[in-house]
Amino acid sequence: MITPSIALEILVTVFALVVAPLAGGLLFGIDRKLTARLQNRIGPPIVQPFYDFIKLWNKDQIFANRSQLIYVYVHLGAAMASLVLLVWQQDMLVILFTLALGGISLVLGGFSVRSPYSQIGSQRELLQMLAYEPMLVLAAVGFYLVTGSFLVAAVFARGTPLLFELPVIALSFVLVLGIKLRKSPFDIAAAGHAHQELVRGLLTEYSGRYLALIEMAHWYELLLVLGIISLFWANPLVVGFGLSLLLYFLVILIDNAVARLTWTSMLKITWSWGAGLSVLNLAAIYVLSYLGWIGG
Amino acid sequence: MLMVDWFMATTILLPALAGFVLFFVGQPAIRRLTVLALSVILIIASLLVLQNGPFTYSPRPLAGVAWNQLLVAGDAVLVALFFYFGWRARSGLIVGLVALQAALVAYLEFALAGVAADNAPLFYVDHLSIVMALVIGIVGSAIAVYALHYMDHHEQHLRVEPSRQPKFFFSVLLFLGAMNGLVFANSLPWLFFFWEVTTLCSFLLIGHDGTEEAQRNALRALWMNLVGGVAFAAGMILLETTAHTLAVAEIAAERQAGGALLGLAFLVVAGCTKAAQLPFQSWLLGAMVAPTPVSALLHSSTMVKAGVYLIIRLAPGFEGTLLSPLVATAGAYTFVTAAALAVSQSNAKRVLAYSTISNLGLIIACAGLNSALAISAAVLLIVFHAVSKGLLFLGVGAIEQYIGSRDIEAMEGLLRRVPLLTAVTMIGILTMLLPPFGVLVAKWAALEAAARVPLAMLLLVAGSALTVVFWTKWMGRMMSAAPSSQRLHVESLSPLFSIPLVGLAALAILLTAALGWVMSGLIGPAVSDWYPTVGLASGDNGLVSSVGAFPVWALLTVLAVLVVVALVASPVREKSVRAVYACGENLAESGDTDFRSIGDGTQAMSLGSYYYVGVLGESKINRWANPIAIALLVSLMGVAIL
Amino acid sequence: MNIITTARVKSPWILHFDTGSCNGCDIEILACLTPLYDVERFGMINVGNPKHADVLLVTGPANRRNARVLRNLYEQMPAPKVVIVIGTCGCSGGVFHNCYNMLGGIDKVIPVDVYVPGCAAKPEAIIDGVVLALQRLAERSESKPALAEALA
Structure with missing residues (x-):
């Protein structure tokens, strides 16, 4: 039985699944253009990621072994699923778990070949997950403390933006974005476009169509993280999008301004400045709601 | 009504009885038949208890002797045995602890007449006990069956002559019976008796191989669990003198205060020793020297689960008191610290051991959070952790018999060498780690329940990431490609291996697929017996809590597709x-x-994992971790008096 | 040009291999990446990994020492791919011609599509060479038999 509301939901889901990679790819194109401009270059056209995708898709398919291919599908599927969960305004923690499922799958893909570059890349990717996951979960806890629910729907149901209560947590997403987008100073597992690290880190042994699929998963993930950032100003959502693009621009700026750091520095920075300050933000919420100054 | 008593009695007495039979009858054929038959009976009996539902029961006096008098005799036998073991090992510590424990129990039984005066039923079977009995029956039986084949191979490998298997299966089966007794008992002194029997069995099993290391680790397990026994006895005395009852159901039924709360704190400490929480983790790590079925038994369905069972069982008694957040913090602390310790381990069994300790910490943290949602998470975790961890130990044990190593570094390309065992072991890890499998659902519920308890929440967040x-x-090591020179080789498994392994692997997945039923039929009632709500309900796509939703089936479908x-x-x-x-x-x-390397020489490409020993090594962490853990446990005592 | 060919031409990822050049040509290749020449505006990226590369840039002559490395890298590139040699050494052996350890030009080891002579080749010449190679790539991409052969 398909009622109008279900039909609408399906429509929105399909729309999200189609538009997200297009928007994600375009944002990556803008990133490359911006980076080029920041370096006083002209840079590639902003549709460049799509040229790359189509080219990769039509390359000859070579691989080191079969099992590495399986992980790509789970990686992409998990990224898509977590975006769909966000669109359905589901539980924040579940969205993050699903995202982690995709991350774990990619790490296993890197581990599945006997290549030192790809295996060291996988080890570092794990450390990256260790770095950003606490911040994401703390953000979910922050959403809960303010709205009284882990459901994204509760964020939309609330009138005032979360940004007022959770400014530091919102800012911590600069670190999350930086790591997820493989941007300096955190591009240690596999660097983005023209950079090189460990050859190509955990992506070294992926080529052609499978590299294209991983790239696409990356677009979904970008949209997912930007979507989560938008939740900090959910009514009207346009402002939230603006906020997320602002942070995105900040990440690109940082990428062009700093050098790559080691994993120990990454963990120190993310756990102290990222998670640590997020905790202070949460502590403030606890105290304020204890004093009765804010609801929740 | 008469029948269900028998089912319950069967789960306790029949394993013990079969154990005694196997102790004297050494024929392998009889042993196999007995263990197989017993497994089937145990599973059926626990299912029948489930079908019947909760009840209370006090057995009639046996040939004119009251059961409580038999208990005194049983305690005396245990004390004598422990004393003998301590004396034989020239361990003043053990002898001292036994003496202290004996004095406390004697004081309780004779001076306070604690047991004799109690009119509460001896056994109190509620849904929580039934869940535990099912776990013991199903996972425990699978392990016992697996042990049949494993021990043959094990003794062949070590050239043990004559076979020590009669003694081994005696301890294993007695263990299962004692665990069932422990979860059904209502009277704390009876629970204590079964508790001490599990201590005895674990001591015998850890020391089974008789090597110097095994003896040493068995003695360590003994003294640490005797510390727990002393705490248990002290807790009972406090409860008897202040709350005037030793019936678990009565203690849990109302919020305790003052001395009784301190008594509960002592019992929580006893639970922490049995559950190998920091700083008592070393006995469980040492227990790895025993044959693998012993580890599987200790880690999944018995022993450590007795510790967390006791704490969950008593949790309603300290709901809303200061003890709750303290227990939550102590548990969450073990959760994160054990997870950090696991990162630096390259020995697969040690990784599993730390993961067990970590998950038990999470269960205890949930008991401390003490809301309906948290307790649901705790019971979920007990069930799913038992299945997955039992499977993992059996898998690793079998892998060890095939490749001759339990080192993770030696497991590179395992999929090519022992594909079947690798597959089931992978299922074990995946069901421990990935959404939407049960363990992660429980973790989700725990995080949602912890969100209002700041310190515990932070520790859980950090621990989840480390996990x-x-x-x-x-x-990654296990699924890494084998050197391509290696031919695919499918191992042939004895049915005594494949049935428990495949059975548990299937169970781990099916239980998640049937999570709605597990929740409404098993775990929901176990929680709603003691709490006004359940905290978790099955919704359209999965589980729904008051503050969130986990679309289990949607995700499971996505994953399958x-x-x-x-x-x-x-x-x-x-x-x-x-x-x-x-x-x-x-x-x-x-x-x-x-x-190709320098001078056109051939260089083998060898790959290894990172273990971060310099940051997360045991010697680095234990230096500060154990003192903090002791301080946390002491704080349980101190603040409960306030 | 169909969309696939367009994409191929617009996104040439480069693997740069130096078989023993004097580094003169290598410096000029790096110069192409600088803001002055900015080859990334054509979608070019220096990937450093044969499995991701479409274009193999070789500097230096083919010699006995590393001919097998060159062949190995070439084989690890997925089709369709093109090879460009940069500099006189790579074209013919250059000043190393007839040396005891020399095989000669790169085309003695792997098929070469475009030769960019010069000692060292200027960045403008290198870019011209790449453009020429991309034309070859487009022709190959458009003609079905050639593509089938490349992908076979």
Whole structure:
């Protein structure tokens, strides 16, 4: 039985699944253009990621072994699923778990070949997950403390933006974005476009169509993280999008301004400045709601 | 009504009885038959208890002797045995602890007449006990069956003559009976008796191989658990003198205060020793010297689960008191610290051991959070952790018998060498780690329940992140490609191996698929017996809590579809296979095993994992971790008086 | 040009291999990446990994020492791919011609599509060479038999 509301939901889901990679790819194109401009270059056209995708898709398919291919599908599927969960305004923690499922799958893909570059890349990717996951979960806890629910729907149901209560947590997403987008100073597992690290880190042994699929998963993930950032100003959502693009621009700026750091520095920075300050933000919420100054 | 008493009695007495029979009858055929038959009976009996539902029961006096008098005799026998073991090992510590424990119990039984005066039923079977009995019955039986084949191989390998298996199966089966007694008992002194029997069995099993290391570790397990026994006895005395009852159901039924609360704190400490919480983790780590079925038993369905069971059982008694957040913090602290310790381990069994300790910490943290949602998470975790961890130990034990190592570094390319065992072990890890499987659902519920308890929440967040690291590192090694020179070799498994392994693997997945039923039929009632709500309900797509929703089936479907798509869409064309990138220096004939090195020499490509020993090594962490853990446990005592 | 060919031409990822050049040509290749020449505006990226590369840039002559490395890298690149040699050494052996350890030009080891002579080749010449190679790539991409052969 398909009622109008279900039909609408399906429509929105399909729309999200189609538009997200297009928007994600375009944002990556803008990133490359911006980076080029920041370096006083002209840079590639902003549709460049799509040229790359189509080219990769039509390359000859070579691989080191079969099992590495399986992980790509789970990686992409998990990224898509977590975006769909966000669109359905589901539980924040579940969205993050699903995202982690995709991350774990990619790490296993890197581990599945006997290549030192790809295996060291996988080890570092794990450390990256260790770095950003606490911040994401703390953000979910922050959403809960303010709205009284882990459901994204509760964020939309609330009138005032979360940004007022959770400014530091919102800012911590600069670190999350930086790591997820493989941007300096955190591009240690596999660097983005023209950079090189460990050859190509955990992506070294992926080529052609499978590299294209991983790239696409990356677009979904970008949209997912930007979507989560938008939740900090959910009514009207346009402002939230603006906020997320602002942070995105900040990440690109940082990428062009700093050098790559080691994993120990990454963990120190993310756990102290990222998670640590997020905790202070949460502590403030606890105290304020204890004093009765804010609801929740 | 009469029948269900018998089912319950069967689960306690029949294993013990069968154990005694096997102790005297050494024929392998009889042993196999007995254990197989017993497994079937145990599973059926626990299912029948489930079908019947909760009840209370006090057995009639046996030949004119009251059961409580028999208990005194049983305690005396145990004390004598422990004393003997301590004396034989010239361990003043053990002798002292036994003496202290005996004095406390004697004071309780004779001076306070605690047991005799109690009119409460001896056994109180509620849904929580039934869940535990099912776990013991199903997972415990699977392990016992697995042990039949494992021990044959084990003794062949060590050239043990004459066979010590009669003694081994005696301890294993007695263990199962004692665990069932423990979860059904209502009277604390009876619970204590079964508790001490599990201590005895674990001591015998850890020391089973008789090596010097085994003896030493068995003695360590003994003294640490005797510390727990002393705390248990002290707790009972406090409860008897202040709350004037030793019936678990009565203690849990109302919020305790003052001395009784301190008594509960002592019992929580006893639970922490049995559950190998920091700083008592070393006995469980030492227990690995025993044959693998022992580890599987200790880690999944028995022993450590007795500790967390006791704490969950008593949790309603300290709901809303200061003890709750303290227990939550102590548990969450063990959760994160044990997870950090697991990262630096390359020994697969040690990783599993730390993961067990970590998960038990999470269960205890949930008991301390003490809301309906948290307790649901705790019971969920007990069930799913038992199945997955039992499976993992059995898998690793079998792998060890095939490849001769339990080192994670030696497991590279395992999929090519022992594909079946690797597959079931992978299922064990995946069901421990990934959404939407049960353990992660429980973790989700725990996080949602912890969100209002700041310190516990932070520790849980950090621990969850670390958990991902150590599991994935291990999986990465195991699923890494074998050197391509290695031929695919499918191992042949004895049915005594394959049935428990495949059974548990299937159970781990099916229980998640049937999570709605598990929740409404098993775990929901176990929680609603003691709490006004359940905190978790099955909704349209999965589980729904008051503050969130976990679309279990949607995700499970997505995962299944993805795996199918991946398998179908990944073509295998030999000519598409290229060696890995090695700066152009691959040796054509060897593919990805060797590369050309200095002076055209051949260099083997060897890969290894990172263990971060310099940051997360045991010696680094234990230095501060154990003192903090002791301080946390002491704080349980101190603040409960306030 | 169909969309696939367009994409191929617009996104040439480069692997740069130096078989023993004097580094003169290598410096000029790096110069192409600088803001002055900015080859990334054509979608070019220096990937450093044969499995991701479409274009193999070789500097230096083919010699006995690393001919097998060159062949290995070439084989690890997925089709369709093109090879460009930069500099006189790579074209013919250059000043190393007839040396005891020399095989000669790169085309003695792997098929070469475009030769960019010069000692060292200027960045403008290198870019011209790449453009020429991309034309070859487009022709190959457009003609079905050639593509089938490349992908076979």
